[in-house]
Amino acid sequence: MNVTTLPKPPRVGLVSLGCPKALVDSERIMTKLRSDGYDMSPDYAGADVVLVNTCGFLDSAKEESLEAIGEAIAENGRVVVTGCMGREADVIRARFPDVLAVTGPQQYEEVVAAVHEAAPPVPSPFIDLVPEAGLKLTPRHYSYVKISEGCNHRCAFCIIPSIRGDLASRRPDAILREAEKLVAAGARELLIISQDTSAYGVDLKHQAWPWKGEPVRAHVTDLARELGKLGAWVRLHYVYPYPHVDQIIPLMAEGLVLPYLDIPFQHASPKVLRAMRRPANDAKVLERLKSWRSIVPDIAVRSSFVVGFPGETDEDFRYLLDWLEEAQLDRVGAFKFEPVEGAAANALPDPVPEEVKQERYEAVMALSARISAAKLAAKVGSTIDVLIDRVDEAPAIDGPDRGHFDAPHPEHHHDVGATGRSKADAPEIDGEVHLRDAAGLNPGEIVSVRIEDSDEHDLYGVRE
Secondary structure: OOOOOOOOOOEEEEEEOOOHHHHHHHHHHHHHHHHOOOEEEOOOOOOOEEEEEEOOOOHHHHHHHHHHHHHHHHHOOOEEEEEHHHHHHHHHHHHOOOOOEEOOOOOHHHHHHHHHHHOOOOOOOOOOOOOOOOOOOOOOOEEEEEOEEOOOOOOOOOOHHHHHOOOEEOOHHHHHHHHHHHHHOOOOEEEEEOOOHHHOOOOOOOOEEEEOOEEEEOOHHHHHHHHHOOOOEEEEOOOOOOHHHHHHHHHHHOOOOOOEEEOOOEOOOHHHHHHHOOOOOHHHHHHHHHHHHHHOOOOEEEEEEEEOOOOOOHHHHHHHHHHHHHHOOOEEEEEEOOOOOOOHHHHOOOOOOHHHHHHHHHHHHHHHHHHHHHHHHOOOOOEEEEEEEEEOOOOOOOOOOOOOOOOOOHHHOOOOOEEEEOOOOOOOOOOOEEEEOOOOOOOOOEEEEEEEEEOOOOEEEEEO
8 A cells, every 4th residue: 555655844933023913914924835835833943944024113123123033043044034124124134144035014925935935835735734714823712804004194103104005905895704714713803903994995985895795885884894793703903083983883882893992092182193193183082982982881992192202291291191081091001202213203303301201101001000990990790701812721639729829819819710801802902801710611712700809900700
């Protein structure tokens, strides 16, 4: 009997840096490579070539990317670089002349071709297999879905349009087909991302395409409604507060979209917002928040803010703190302004000293933590749905306990625990829900949890 000996497939290592949009790019690249017969290597030593997907948004991110490239070269030696910093190929090659190839963001074909050249694939019908939904770098039970690339805004602190270009939306039927496959493959949550989710379809003039026998416009409200029919949680990220966002709130009330909005307000002071080239109608935003909460009382709003922007005065910063106090946002992230090569803000006068930036950053985070703690404390005693992300290993007989020792009360220190997220929590950037007595649960399950305790960021409870 002739026995076929399968060829050993080449192995690719991956270092993926930056935002969720870059993670989606990495998933697309690895899906293509996997379909071409490649295996993934969990370490440098086992890889025939290492792919580093870089971030180039901030100078600190660029330095982190360069350090990652250096580490990959030192540990493996055969490195392909892609991503946002790939646009600065001369900088990369000057520091690391041994890199095999450098490509920019979204250049999927060039990346794959570079990997093919560095470690040629071995054709084999036995190993050229990939799940229909594509290869995922996130857990099976949640998936990022990118609906567009680029951005039409020209914010003074941002260089994204120069890196990724103007808005380029995907067809709604293509997005829905991808999302349907992801749900069929086990995704319980779809995280919708882009540079500007609210502007989705503007470049396509909101043209309609057929989906399941009905026309669906390339518009965020139409897309959100159809995504909500797939049976998974739908979470919207990077939502600019355009007027038509108000139309999404009823979809939340219907249960089609999670009661969650990620809105990058960036500041509240009208003067600072104008300098940033951002919309400057803080009072209107507060009115809309009040309106949204009247329709969906449990809506969670998260946002990010830049402190220390050039020209930001003590008065501007106090305005921001007062606004945050009134807005009572559920989740807040803050960033100290950092000059980025190519950003218009670099030429603005009156830079803020670094020590002042740090003080303002700490003040925003302290205020946000206090607001968050109060909001989470109000949930104690309630029952909420929780999507399980991970379950602790059961302790061995007479072995060490693997419960949640960071929980505020002893009852959460014992037995098998689990960690998940509520509808108000996106992965990695928001809080978590920690469960005690969670034996028998599995990642991807959605369970009812009675909340017993809270802290500044997380909730603690038990399965009902």
